Amino acid sequence: MEHEVLKVFNEQYEQIGTATRAEVHTKGLWHETFHCWLVNNDYIYFQLRSAEKKDYPSLLDITAAGHLLAEETAESGFREVQEELGISVDRQTAVKMGMTSCSIISENMVDNEFCHVYFYPFQHDWDAFHLQSEEVAGIVRVKLDEAESFFSGETAMLNVEGYEYFLAGGRVRIMRPVTMAHFVPYREQYMAQVIHFAKMMSRTSQL
Template sequence: MERLKVFDEKYQYLYDENRDTIHEKGLWHETFHCWLMDDDHVYIQKRSADKKEFPNLYDITAAGHLLAQEEVMDGIREVEEEIGIKVDYSKLSNMGFVQDTIRLPYFIDNEFANVFLYQSTFMPDDFILQQEEVDSIHAVEIQSLAALFHGEVANVRCRNIKTDEVSEILLTDFVPHETEYFRTMAKHFVIK
């Protein structure tokens, strides 16, 4: 059973607890979020159909929980594990943390999301997907995604980077992060 650090609402460490208990009780814990970007696009993942939570929804390029023994930068492992990208730390920007809550009938996910932007150039073959986690990677024009996250447009076009198939997606096609999380990310994308 994975053990995570538990924090109070001011991000002060309290103790370690198992992941299931943390989600059942809605305890605050740490996650790592990494959004990949090039000069024109933000890359988003479509979650695997096999995922327990939020199957087939779009989400952060690579993200995951930080284990009890890990520091924030250890979350870089998620980028390699989920999408096969070897991170060049000189292209990584720490955007700080955002408090984010996702509520479902059977759990409350209270996260201190440590957010990073990874600015580089990417080719389709650079991505090696962990199939049980990630179905596909899609490119969305930066300004369009920012407008969607700000609620200025109803949908955006995204392109599957492997097949070039283009889809129209809505904000409801994303994992249901809080509105403030999406707005904060939109600001980061534009000022990158």
Template structure:
């Protein structure tokens, strides 16, 4: 995976070449990623689905994250990003079914890891429940849902913790019920401004 080739960009989002995934994160090149947040509405309540990253992931293991996300390879376009949705959570759909939220750039630096991402962000509205997803267990350890209003308030600082419910896969591939009360520290540490911008955009689309 570290040898995968990614397109790299300068600070003005101009394409300047390609580099391996290892080089991208070691040298701090801007690169493209694909994000899809999945929302469902049940009995008038909007819920947001969050994946639990596998404990074996090199980056941010065992933290809650975007429903489905991944790097765009050097030979891929943004439209090709839908493969991440099918690979990670087993939902096959067309690019046209997604609602574009925008392109967001952000940078996270820790130790020798520099993550400078150009995130192509989309929203997918569905009637699926939390048990309908088929997870890629090498990447995704579980799936939970949270009330979107609570999720929104968490990142605005109006709540310290929120409730999530769903399941986690055990070593035998069985689903184990997961109910937790979590704070920001249980999520992948994207910049706070990123979470605030994204949740605001989603709120504009779904209302409430």
């Protein structure tokens, strides 16, 4: 994974070369990622990252996401949905929000991303998920209205519901309030864009 080669860009999204995944995080180089949010009526879904992950273990994150390799297009990222969640996506049904920038700075890395963001209407039940256990430990969903208040800072707690899945089979119910500390620290503007677009889709009956 550390030897994956990615395209790197300046802040104007002009490609300036390539670098390994390790280099882009060490040097804070801008690179491309793919984000896919599962949405269903008034809900948006988050993945629970595996406790074995090097970065942000056991935190709630985008439903499915990953880095785009140097030879890949934005739509190549749909492989992440299949790999991480075990769900086959009809790309004609997916809706692209567009591209946005996002930066996460932690002790271990500087992650500067140009994110290609998609939404996919999830019309199945919890049995549809077949998770890549080394990446994803569970899936939860939250109500869009509650998520909007939470990520805008109006409320300090957010109710999540879903399941944690086990490698040997079976699952355990998750139903509890969480705080911002339970989420990967994406910037507030990014989450505001995501929630706004999901609610707009819901109102226009695209979900």
